[in-house]
Amino acid sequence: MKSKLLNSLCLLLSWFSHSQSELYVLMKTPQNNTRSNGTCRVGSYRDSYDITYREGSFAITGNSTVIKVDYQEGYNDDPGFDCNGPCGAYSEYCNGVEIQRTLNHFGEYENIYTGEDPIECTSNTCKPISYFAVLLPKLITPSDRICEKKPIFPTHSDGVNHNVSGLTWQFYSSAGRWEDIPTFKNRFPLNVSLLSIFGNNWRTRFNGNLQLRYKLNNSFSSSTIYSRSTYTIVLTECSPELVGEILPIHTRCNYTTDGKFTMTVNRNLVANEKLVVSLYEENVLNGTYFFRSQESTGTLVNNSNGTYSYTWNQDIDSGNYNIKFQTLLGGGSSIPSTDPSWATLEFSDEFTILNPNELDFNVVKLNDETCFNNGNGKIRINILDNEPGRSFQYKIYKVSGTSITTFRDWTNFSTSSFEIDSLDKNIYRIKVRDNEECYAR
Structure with a gap:
């Protein structure tokens, strides 16, 4: 919606x-x-x-x-x-x-x-x-700053790249004159990027921000008609682009708040560049997002496949989140919002951090000792609910009045129903946890 x-x-x-x-x-x-x-x-x-x-x-x-x-x-x-x-x-x-x-x-x-x-x-x-x-x-000059990978003008509302006879775009060059853009003739609007037009050396082609206009010529006339407006495109650098979706790292137990996430981008950071990530959490009452926290880093993990990753450091609980991120070039250790070297602000899709299923069990007595001091009592532990794919451990304590002693230390079992024998007549207390050390409560 x-x-x-x-x-x-x-x-x-x-x-x-x-x-x-x-x-x-x-x-x-x-x-x-x-x-x-x-x-x-x-x-x-x-x-x-x-x-x-x-x-x-x-x-x-x-x-x-x-x-x-x-x-x-x-x-x-x-x-x-x-x-x-x-x-x-x-x-x-x-x-x-x-x-x-x-x-x-x-x-x-x-x-x-x-x-x-x-x-x-x-x-x-x-x-x-x-x-x-x-x-x-009538073209409207973009109000936002445009980075080198983004289209200069948004596509017209019908989503079509239109052909206009005799139309040529021009830019005001670093040589102090209007020059034709040889590519993308007859195209309106100019919904291509700086990199598509000028290549990686786009900064050398003009001074400061990009000034554009277009002209119209025709074979039967020696006249030239220029666009009624000159468009000044305010420029900035591009932040890295997200590769794929945000990867959530779910909480370890259903009662812990140690979730995290990993984001992957398409380039490494350059010298003196920081990645700044702001985390927003959904308000479950009205569906809006509120600011949760912010982190920054100057180091990304090289995935050896042309991508680079960053994993959120702070613990967060389950819920729906999204992030906004951008890079800061030459900002030193501080992150002032007015720093002129901020790159474009990018947004992620929503992602969800989940709690695992709660671990739950019961204990059924199968039989008491058959003879005095025979030590052949038996019980069964039944796992009622758990996170799929996890194994289990149990620990047995003997209870004598106010004294509680370990009778059998942590012992592994992997099935959802497990029998324990060789128990003598006594009062026992049993704890169960899974292999992630999440306890049944």
Whole structure:
């Protein structure tokens, strides 16, 4: 339920963040031939355009918009204007709407004119136009710091990597200029990591935080349209990544509070780097988690398979837990929350520490001594409940008034029902424990 609510909230926030859009338009109109040759002029007598969006970038409210291009042109064979000579023939054409489309997010429209330029009046056709438009959701700069392994922008709410014609991402380089990112062209948003773009030497490619923008070009135009915003991505280092699930170490006995856990990560710590782990425990009354304790270490166990482990030192009781962890580079012995060298804060899934089953038994008298001083009394120990896979020990005491003495010291047995013989007439007390030294109580 928590996961579903969280996903719903994320989708809702994503919807709100994308309710604003940006339209990008590139266009080119060929030149008309307006030479006076005694026969005709095209577009010089009457030339009217009704275009909702000309070349440029536009902020759009909502997730869609309508692009409309409507021409009306006149033809006049009079070499003069407004009948300053003998009035010639005049006609209008192109009275319909040439382009009218509704664009939703990532919707594109493109029309490329391939006729003569300038247009000769012999063509007697509508004045052509090359037109490209694309509607994109407005990108929101991430509010959290991004580390080198995390996507720079989260994927759009529909979870698809979209292709946008003519889009190229740029970054502001350490050379003090905007440079193209050669990979991931036409991809929107840029939901890839710094390592994917620049490799391990990403810190040398730019100074400080990463500044991004994108541009749009088209084959029919020499113009370039840039994104309406420049995005500054605040960076940090990545903490190690968890490998697999947290491994719980359950309490030794049902009444002890000596549980622990082991976490495994995908890299070792570097010099002067600490792993800081915060433990959170579930409140069984309301299902929320509260802070329990924190540990830090500068040393991990090498598992000889490319992974490294850390086992929690403090004893903890049974319950549901999760952890938050991050690394601190160059922080010395203290762990100040304001240290600028904190790496990303990572979260684990919930894990559970359990108590083993309680050890329980009873004793049944099978027979008393058959004769005086015969010493052949017999009892049976029955194990009623226990942790599977464990063996057992019993110890017998003789009780005489207030005196208690050991009659038979700890003796092993492994079956759930065990007979003890050679007992004389007396009062006995019996203790039972398992091989983990958990006592029946």
